[in-house]
Amino acid sequence: MSHHPKLAIIGFGTMGQAICAGLVEASGYPASLIHAVDVHPAAMKARADALGIRLSKDVETAAREAEVVLLCVKPKDLKELLSGLTASGVLDHKPLMVSIAAGTNLAFLDAHTPAGTPLVRAMPNTPCSIRKGMTVLSPGKGVTEAQLDAARALFEPLGRVMDLEEKHMDAVTGLSASGPAFIFVILEALAEGGVQCGLPRGVAVELAAQATLGAASMVLETGRHPAALKDEVTTPAGCTIAGLLALEDGRIRSVVARGIERAAQVAGGLG
Numbered sequence: 703m704s705h706h707p708k709l710a711i712i713g714f715g716t717m718g719q720a721i722c723a724g725l726v727e728a729s730g731y732p733a734s735l736i737h738a739v740d741v742h743p744a745a746m747k748a749r750a751d752a753l754g755i756r757l758s759k760d761v762e763t764a765a766r767e768a769e770v771v772l773l774c775v776k777p778k779d780l781k782e783l784l785s786g787l788t789a790s791g792v793l794d795h796k797p798l799m800v801s802i803a804a805g806t807n808l809a810f811l812d813a814h815t816p817a818g819t820p821l822v823r824a825m826p827n828t829p830c831s832i833r834k835g836m837t838v839l840s841p842g843k844g845v846t847e848a849q850l851d852a853a854r855a856l857f858e859p860l861g862r863v864m865d866l867e868e869k870h871m872d873a874v875t876g877l878s879a880s881g882p883a884f885i886f887v888i889l890e891a892l893a894e895g896g897v898q899c900g901l902p903r904g905v906a907v908e909l910a911a912q913a914t915l916g917a918a919s920m921v922l923e924t925g926r927h928p929a930a931l932k933d934e935v936t937t938p939a940g941c942t943i944a945g946l947l948a949l950e951d952g953r954i955r956s957v958v959a960r961g962i963e964r965a966a967q968v969a970g971g972l973g
């Protein structure tokens with residue numbers, strides 16, 4: 703596989719544009735090698751022009767010419783898209799296919815692509831749009847290390863990348879892809895607490911966001927367990943233990959953990 707393979711991005715919505723921008727702006731991927739396809743190209747023309755990539759409605763040409771096809775359409779649109787591409791023969795050269803569709807497993811992708819097509823399932827999240835994302839990859843059978851490297855190279859400009867077995871993908875979707883929405887709610891609640899204690903709202907939001915960022919960075923950068931870091935800031939008879947006990951009275955741990963469990967269950971049914 704070439705260092706910068708010819709890339710088709712099918713579906714140029716929120717995620718397709720975020721990944722494309724990361725590749726062109728942050729990793730120096732040659733824009734001339736990217737062909738994005740969408741059913742509404744006129745609506746996205748300005749974005750495509752700014753990135754310098756080709757954008758069209760011509761999904762067959764994009765797929766036929768690509769070494770890597772990145773599927774960024776909604777799960778409900780995948781079956782018709784893949785069946786049409788397979789029937790028209792434009793996937794016969796067996797490009798590497800990378801799908802970010804939630805709840806859509808490798809077996810489904812395999813069933814709707816030509817036999818022997820190399821497949822990788824990926825689960826990014828919306829912080830990818832500011833290059834603070836997390837993407838988990840699951841390679842299908844027969845995917846070579848070079849092909850997996852090519853899939854990794856699509857997401858590394860957007861944040862962290864991790865490989866996991868496909869059996870974990872619904873949990874990954876509930877925690878990592880839905881997770882930012884849960885954090886936004888928690889962050890909003892932290893800020894409300896500050897407002898209740900008299901802080902101006904803008905100040906409260908900034909303090910809550912920076913505390914969240916700082917705490918997350920401490921976990922990632924030190925590799926230490928969150929409980930150990932929490933114990934270190936909990937002075938006996940101090941204000942932090944008083945606040946923690948109030949949170950525990952509200953069953954904060956089980957409420958948050960059950961939210962992830964529920965999101966993962968729903969993710970499993972999306973495909």
Ligand SMILES: NC(=O)c1ccc[n+]([C@@H]2O[C@H](COP(=O)([O-])OP(=O)(O)OC[C@H]3O[C@@H](n4cnc5c(N)ncnc54)[C@H](OP(=O)(O)O)[C@@H]3O)[C@@H](O)[C@H]2O)c1
Pocket residue numbers: 712713714715716717718739740741742761774775776777779783802803804825826827828879
């Ligand atoms: N957003 C997230 O946080 C997130 C995170 C992880 C994974 N994902 C996955 O990423 C995928 C895309 O999500 P998104 O939020 O980027 O969706 P989106 O903004 O709706 O973008 C998808 C785009 O693809 C177009 N499209 C539909 N069928 C097509 C076809 N046959 N050929 C070309 N373009 C087609 C859509 O047009 P229409 O609007 O007319 O359908 C739309 O413009 C989904 O499968 C989702 O599960 C999303």
